Amino acid sequence: MVIDYAHTAEALISFLQTARENRARQIFYIFSFRGNQNRKKRRKMVLISGEIDDVSILTLDDLNKKKGLSS
Numbered sequence: 001m002v003i004d005y006a007h008t009a010e011a012l013i014s015f016l017q018t019a020r021e022n023r024a025r026q027i028f029y030i031f032s033f034r035g036n037q038n039r040k041k042r043r044k045m046v047l048i049s050g051e052i053d054d055v056s057i058l059t060l061d062d063l064n065k066k067k068g069l070s071s
Contacts, residue, residue, distance in 0.1 A: 006031075009044045016052040027053040033060055 002019065006012040019027050029049050033042055049056045 006045075009041065009048055012045055012048050013052070016049070020052065026055070028055045028057065029053040030057040030059065032058070 002015075004011075004015045006015050016027060016029065031045070031049065033039075046056070046058065
C-alpha cells in the first residue's frame, strides 16, 4: 500500500507510472476533490487515473459547505 497526495496531473502520472514500473499487481487509486477547489484539474486527473490504474474510486466532499459541488 502506498499513499500519495498528488496535487497536479503531472504528479499523478509520475505516481501511477512509478507504481506500474515497480510491478504493482493492481493499482486501486482513491482520490478526492474538495468542494469547488481545483475544478479545472478534475477532468484531466480522472482521465489519467482511468488510463493507468486498475480501479478508480472518486470521492467528493465539501468541508467548506460551498454550493456547486456537482458541476
